[in-house]
Amino acid sequence: MIPVKFDYLAPTSVEEALAALGEHGDEAKIMAGGQSLLPVLRMRLNAPEVVIDLGGIDSLRGIRDDGDAIVIGAMTTHHDVREHALVREHALLISKAVAEVADSQIRHRGTFGGALAHADPAGDLGAPALALGAQFVIAGPGGSRTVEADDFFVDLFETAIGEDEILTEVRIPKHTGWGAHYEKFVRVAHQWPIVAVAATVRGSIDEARVGLTNMGSTPLRARATEAALAGASATEDGVREASQLAAEGTNPPTDLNGASDYRKHLARVLTGRAVLKAAGA
Amino acid sequence: MTATQERPAAEIGKDRRRKEDQRLITGRTRWTDNITLPGMLHLAMVRSPFAHAAITSIDVEAAKAATNVVAVLTGRDFGDELGACINAWPITPDQKTPPHSPMPADRVAFAGEIVAVVVARSAAEARDAAELVDVEYDEQPAVLGIKNALEDSVLAHPDLGTNKSALWVFDSSEAGTGGDVEAAIQQARTDGIVIEREYRQQRLIPAFMEPRSVVVDPTGEQLTMWSATQIPHILRFALAATTGVPESKIRVIAPDVGGGFGGKLQTTPEEWIAWAVARRLSKPVKYTETRSESLVSAHHGRDQVQTLSLAADKDGKVTGLKVHLDADLGAYVSLVGGGIPVLGAFMFNAIYKFPSYRFECQTVLTNSTWTDAYRGAGRPEATYAVERLMDELAAEVGVDPLVIRERNWITHEEFPFTTVAGLEYDSGNYEAATARAKEVFGYDALRAEQGERRARGDRVQLGIGVSTFTEMCGLAPSRVLGSLDYGAGGWEHASVRLLATGKVEVVTGTSAHGQGHETAFSQIVADRLGVPFEDVEVLHGDTQVAHRGLDTYGSRSLVVGGEALVQAVDKVIDKARHLASHLLEASQDDLDYGGGRFTVRGTDQGIAIQELATATFTGHNYPEDMELSIDAEATYDPVNFNYPHGTHLCAMEVDTETGAVTMRKYTCCDDIGNIINPLIVAGQVHGGLVQGIAQALWEEAVHDDAGTLVTGSFVDYLLPTSADTISFDVLHTEEPSVCTTNTLGTKGVGEAGTIASTPAVVNAVVDAVRHLGVDDIQMPCTPERVWRAIHAHDGDAPTPESAMPHFEEDAPNQDPTAGQGAGQ
Numbered sequence A: 001m002i003p004v005k006f007d008y009l010a011p012t013s014v015e016e017a018l019a020a021l022g023e024h025g026d027e028a029k030i031m032a033g034g035q036s037l038l039p040v041l042r043m044r045l046n047a048p049e050v051v052i053d054l055g056g057i058d059s060l061r062g063i064r065d066d067g068d069a070i071v072i073g074a075m076t077t078h079h080d081v082r083e084h085a086l087v088r089e090h091a092l093l094i095s096k097a098v099a100e101v102a103d104s105q106i107r108h109r110g111t112f113g114g115a116l117a118h119a120d121p122a123g124d125l126g127a128p129a130l131a132l133g134a135q136f137v138i139a140g141p142g143g144s145r146t147v148e149a150d151d152f153f154v155d156l157f158e159t160a161i162g163e164d165e166i167l168t169e170v171r172i173p174k175h176t177g178w179g180a181h182y183e184k185f186v187r188v189a190h191q192w193p194i195v196a197v198a199a200t201v202r203g204s205i206d207e208a209r210v211g212l213t214n215m216g217s218t219p220l221r222a223r224a225t226e227a228a229l230a231g232a233s234a235t236e237d238g239v240r241e242a243s244q245l246a247a248e249g250t251n252p253p254t255d256l257n258g259a260s261d262y263r264k265h266l267a268r269v270l271t272g273r274a275v276l277k278a279a280g281a
Numbered sequence B: 001m002t003a004t005q006e007r008p009a010a011e012i013g014k015d016r017r018r019k020e021d022q023r024l025i026t027g028r029t030r031w032t033d034n035i036t037l038p039g040m041l042h043l044a045m046v047r048s049p050f051a052h053a054a055i056t057s058i059d060v061e062a063a064k065a066a067t068n069v070v071a072v073l074t075g076r077d078f079g080d081e082l083g084a085c086i087n088a089w090p091i092t093p094d095q096k097t098p099p100h101s102p103m104p105a106d107r108v109a110f111a112g113e114i115v116a117v118v119v120a121r122s123a124a125e126a127r128d129a130a131e132l133v134d135v136e137y138d139e140q141p142a143v144l145g146i147k148n149a150l151e152d153s154v155l156a157h158p159d160l161g162t163n164k165s166a167l168w169v170f171d172s173s174e175a176g177t178g179g180d181v182e183a184a185i186q187q188a189r190t191d192g193i194v195i196e197r198e199y200r201q202q203r204l205i206p207a208f209m210e211p212r213s214v215v216v217d218p219t220g221e222q223l224t225m226w227s228a229t230q231i232p233h234i235l236r237f238a239l240a241a242t243t244g245v246p247e248s249k250i251r252v253i254a255p256d257v258g259g260g261f262g263g264k265l266q267t268t269p270e271e272w273i274a275w276a277v278a279r280r281l282s283k284p285v286k287y288t289e290t291r292s293e294s295l296v297s298a299h300h301g302r303d304q305v306q307t308l309s310l311a312a313d314k315d316g317k318v319t320g321l322k323v324h325l326d327a328d329l330g331a332y333v334s335l336v337g338g339g340i341p342v343l344g345a346f347m348f349n350a351i352y353k354f355p356s357y358r359f360e361c362q363t364v365l366t367n368s369t370w371t372d373a374y375r376g377a378g379r380p381e382a383t384y385a386v387e388r389l390m391d392e393l394a395a396e397v398g399v400d401p402l403v404i405r406e407r408n409w410i411t412h413e414e415f416p417f418t419t420v421a422g423l424e425y426d427s428g429n430y431e432a433a434t435a436r437a438k439e440v441f442g443y444d445a446l447r448a449e450q451g452e453r454r455a456r457g458d459r460v461q462l463g464i465g466v467s468t469f470t471e472m473c474g475l476a477p478s479r480v481l482g483s484l485d486y487g488a489g490g491w492e493h494a495s496v497r498l499l500a501t502g503k504v505e506v507v508t509g510t511s512a513h514g515q516g517h518e519t520a521f522s523q524i525v526a527d528r529l530g531v532p533f534e535d536v537e538v539l540h541g542d543t544q545v546a547h548r549g550l551d552t553y554g555s556r557s558l559v560v561g562g563e564a565l566v567q568a569v570d571k572v573i574d575k576a577r578h579l580a581s582h583l584l585e586a587s588q589d590d591l592d593y594g595g596g597r598f599t600v601r602g603t604d605q606g607i608a609i610q611e612l613a614t615a616t617f618t619g620h621n622y623p624e625d626m627e628l629s630i631d632a633e634a635t636y637d638p639v640n641f642n643y644p645h646g647t648h649l650c651a652m653e654v655d656t657e658t659g660a661v662t663m664r665k666y667t668c669c670d671d672i673g674n675i676i677n678p679l680i681v682a683g684q685v686h687g688g689l690v691q692g693i694a695q696a697l698w699e700e701a702v703h704d705d706a707g708t709l710v711t712g713s714f715v716d717y718l719l720p721t722s723a724d725t726i727s728f729d730v731l732h733t734e735e736p737s738v739c740t741t742n743t744l745g746t747k748g749v750g751e752a753g754t755i756a757s758t759p760a761v762v763n764a765v766v767d768a769v770r771h772l773g774v775d776d777i778q779m780p781c782t783p784e785r786v787w788r789a790i791h792a793h794d795g796d797a798p799t800p801e802s803a804m805p806h807f808e809e810d811a812p813n814q815d816p817t818a819g820q821g822a823g824q
């Protein structure tokens, strides 16, 4: 598989990258880990004239503590996110979900920001980011702006990132001490989820956040479930009613792995399981 | 004469690591795509996106003008010069076989068919230019799916007037091998049991690891083709037969080949096009397919609807089996084509003493990728059907599935046994294999646990599946193939050359593509000739080196090719004896041969085979009446198939809330006669099992209504990895039933795991939820299908009409997701 010919740029700063993006406009494509972009190019589903590789920009890599949030640089690999103590302590849900992304090879190349910017509704990181109320820091020609998770995911493969913009970092409000679980339903280990549920809870159960993967054109939050879980007991009976609400308002796809109604059913079952496991029950 | 008594025991039976693995695994070797020749040009194919269309025009001007493009050629540019893709097995005299041009000029019959080829100085430039070829199509209605094809309302090839290619029938009452199955069914309807089912063998994609690749060098007098093929000899024959080049001017080389599983048992359009382009331009050319091209255009496997009626008395003793297959050939009748389902014809009766049997196979043409051999080829389908039916019969009678088998199988005292399909099984011991498997599996404990889970109404239910398989392998006695109108024989050739330094070159006509022949054959020669394992070199896969051969498929290489090798070695020893007697000045009758030496009985005199080799090199001293060589060759034509068998037991857990299935335990005890290399056998069994399990659980090639392959990448065509499987218990019977028709006593094992495992897994899944009213789940048993089957009756999962269980014409009862894109 050979992509259409393209020019390759490797800027070493965000400013340089933005300038290149400004110059080449919609002829250009940003490359992070390349794990989604390269298959697209190789199958000739897209043929940008210029590929701007962010791999040389050190400032986009790394995870830091920023008071009430942790900040994950867009170019931090899945592997590094998974291993990081700060993430485990303050955003356990992210650790759990990122461990389920693809396989080890891909986790060493694919990036946190790349996955979120790609916005595949079957991607594993959108639902946890949404559930935790992540904030997306986006740099553009006029400076940086911050977009709330609820506004970030726009549609299938579409986010709030403009054509002349770059996602630089993701701020995750600390959920220190919250239990978490990512319940991913697949047929083979290396598959994208048919449905997955990201659940994180405080106490058992005082407060809950539940995100759904692949239940619509964007990651979704199961708000009715969240509301019903507040004050529920962490038992099968205790969470049953709340998990029955999980598919409300969703519009999951029908494909080879399952029809829409089956996915709704899965979302309900998996939500119950995810919440109980998050609560340590 | 059994081989156990004879064999010298040193190398045979040893867990030798495969000597070919280092180069194969590191890739530092001659894969076809690694070959680069001076001035070599690269090809890219332009393929039809439509399943059925007339080609109205092809504009190649823009492509021709692109950078470094040397030529752009279409079917029209070539005409007859292209040759044709052949069908070597017309299964009936009146078989409808559409002409198959490697690159049709006027009409395409499946999505992925080649309509033009771009030749450029680099592969990237060829690919870029291929996008510039402008083809205008007039789309025609496409026929997809067996049931649609049978209706004959839309035709895959309008000129043929029908989609039905051939109807092949075997009837035991006509053949004199058994009774009348209709009578047996009638009888069972009044006072016995009739099990009627329709099973679907989904379409599979062989998915070998190395994509297909071909290099053609037309330089000089002889034309050379390197191809990632299983069949260099057959390929050479077919090139000569269809392109008019004398066979003596063609050399075909299968260098290291990275897997095939039947998928490289083909003569392909890509090979024929590369051949024609190289000849036309007088330049070496290379074509290597992409994975996407491989999935869409390399032949697919299986794809049958099986309509089955099993008659039995009230105790579950089977009185007859009637089989009607409808098999999808795809757009063309491929090399073996309709012969694949016919290979199953002799195996539906499996290990059982069925008194009557009828088999019919209707092949149909559709506008989809052509189908042909895939690991097991015909026998997995047969084994699946009969082993599923035997479990259903057990459920109907209300006895354990192992008990129902025991009531019907051939007992070990009854061998040799002539079956209702007319084959003579020479040896076997189903009791021993079953007892061993049962014990190691922990059958009784798992049954007890199953009972407890059912009683408790556990969310996760446990099921146990049985598959007591046999197969016919070691393709094949040439006369038998002749009687079936197969276009070739089943013999194999080997030669053994003693080099001046005492090293040994062995040439085999089989063509390994990952099986480990170099190691196993070296072990055989090491023992038989008494030379060090390291001194044996096995050569294969080049028609100039191995001038006679019929290649590798059908679990034939060891049992047929290995036997030819043994015979060649024996001839070497005979010839050497003559020379030894001369040099030792002793009578031939006084010479013993062992450990690579002739010794004069009763003395300490002797001479090593290596010394004799040197003596034939120098030629200074040899008998007057001896030709100066101890090299030898042999052609072996088997007198029978051989019949490995085994008992496979599988435990599956089914999550009744989600339909997810998880393998808990898998134990198999295979009786494959004598084992040359247990490590290689374990590898064959493990890989084979996973391929069969994958049919049960994961793999399915799906075309949409327009004929586009939906599972066009490994994102959608689900192949398992090691992360999806468990560790299997791979056992063999302690006292194997050795094959009595070859001297090594071996039986084939290349396909055994794949043949056996599929029904074991599906039986286990069905067994886990049978108490919930389920008696079938269509393969692959996706979580959704399992869940719908479980909840078909409780209103939780609305069951589409088409998923209701029944047994009526034109009403598939197999696909609970029909109409939702998952069925074809």
Ligand SMILES: Cc1cc2nc3c(=O)[nH]c(=O)nc-3n(C[C@H](O)[C@H](O)[C@H](O)COP(=O)(O)OP(=O)(O)OC[C@H]3O[C@@H](n4cnc5c(N)ncnc54)[C@H](O)[C@@H]3O)c2cc1C
Binding pocket: A029, A030, A031, A032, A033, A034, A035, A036, A037, A038, A039, A054, A074, A100, A101, A102, A103, A106, A109, A110, A111, A112, A113, A114, A115, A116, A117, A118, A120, A122, A123, A124, A125, A161, A165, A166, A167, A168, A190, A191, A192, A193
């Ligand atoms: C075989 C395979 C299996 C996989 N399985 C899974 C799975 O199970 N679950 C899962 O979640 N993912 C899976 N993935 C995808 C993987 O997680 C990718 O790493 C991820 O989706 C993309 O990240 P990347 O860093 O490779 O981005 P790239 O592929 O480089 O880029 C992806 C897209 O995002 C854009 N982009 C990237 N970074 C930025 C940025 N900073 N600002 C603006 N735009 C940007 C690019 O232009 C491109 O359009 C799989 C991938 C493969 C190849």
